[in-house]
Amino acid sequence: MARVLLFGRLGDIAGWRERCFDPAPERLSALKAMIRRFDAALADALDGPGVQAAVDKVMVRGDALLGPGAEVAFLPPMSGG
Amino acid sequence: MIRLVADAFDAGAALNRFSAGRSITGAVASFLGIARGEPGPGPALELEAYPGFTEERIAALVETAIDRFGLQDAEVIHRVGPIPSGEAIVLVLTAAAHRREALQACDFLMDYLKSRAPLWKKEYGPNGTRWVEPTARDLSDIERWRETEQS
Numbered sequence: 279m280a281r282v283l284l285f286g287r288l289g290d291i292a293g294w295r296e297r298c299f300d301p302a303p304e305r306l307s308a309l310k311a312m313i314r315r316f317d318a319a320l321a322d323a324l325d326g327p328g329v330q331a332a333v334d335k336v337m338v339r340g341d342a343l344l345g346p347g348a349e350v351a352f353l354p355p356m357s358g359g
Numbered sequence: 360m361i362r363l364v365a366d367a368f369d370a371g372a373a374l375n376r377f378s379a380g381r382s383i384t385g386a387v388a389s390f391l392g393i394a395r396g397e398p399g400p401g402p403a404l405e406l407e408a409y410p411g412f413t414e415e416r417i418a419a420l421v422e423t424a425i426d427r428f429g430l431q432d433a434e435v436i437h438r439v440g441p442i443p444s445g446e447a448i449v450l451v452l453t454a455a456a457h458r459r460e461a462l463q464a465c466d467f468l469m470d471y472l473k474s475r476a477p478l479w480k481k482e483y484g485p486n487g488t489r490w491v492e493p494t495a496r497d498l499s500d501i502e503r504w505r506e507t508e509q510s
Contacts, residue, residue, distance in 0.1 A: 283409070285477075286481075353477060355492040356476055357474065357480040358449070358476035359478075
């Protein structure tokens with residue numbers, strides 16, 4: 279199982295901010311492909327400019343491996359302060 | 360110390376507590392960011408955090424500032440959730456032997472908090488809500504520190 283978290287505008291686009299995917303895809307690319315099958319607009323947004331991913335609270339680049347029980351967070355451009 | 364808080368906080372009390380009992384500190388600098396917006400009911404903005412990750416990343420930024428400017432101490436208090444206009448969003452406190460380091464570190468931390476801290480800001484306006492993304496100004500503000508690093 280993989281837990282997916284969406285932040286900022288990504289959560290608004292999807293209409294959810296947290297969802298479990300079971301069984302867990304093995305890689306980030308497989309997870310995105312799975313998302314594309316039911317929400318193309320969200321999948322496009324995840325591939326959009328400035329969107330980063332973190333797996334188990336560590337920023338990743340490229341096609342990261344997802345271990346069992348992975349927590350995958352998609353992070354749009356940040357704006358604190 | 361990093362704190363994410365869901366309710367209004369007393370910036371004056373935080374400054375007094377941070378400044379108390381320091382004998383080798385010559386300078387404490389502070390920056391207080393305030394929610395700007397039309398007065399009235401309802402929030403001016405709303406900040407979303409990634410619990411655990413947001414604190415970790417801000418703590419790493421604070422460590423970088425401590426090393427880079429030779430600070431004795433630094434603290435960040437950041438609001439999350441809905442924030443009415445006029446209330447404090449963020450307080451940055453830095454302590455150093457001399458003022459230049461304290462002031463620069465405060466400026467550095469704010470520039471990085473603006474576009475590198477895992478926080479997402481939604482603004483409430485007369486025409487609805489809007490997710491804020493870093494502006495060209497925010498990005499050029501961060502560039503200043505990179506140029507300094509290279510020179």
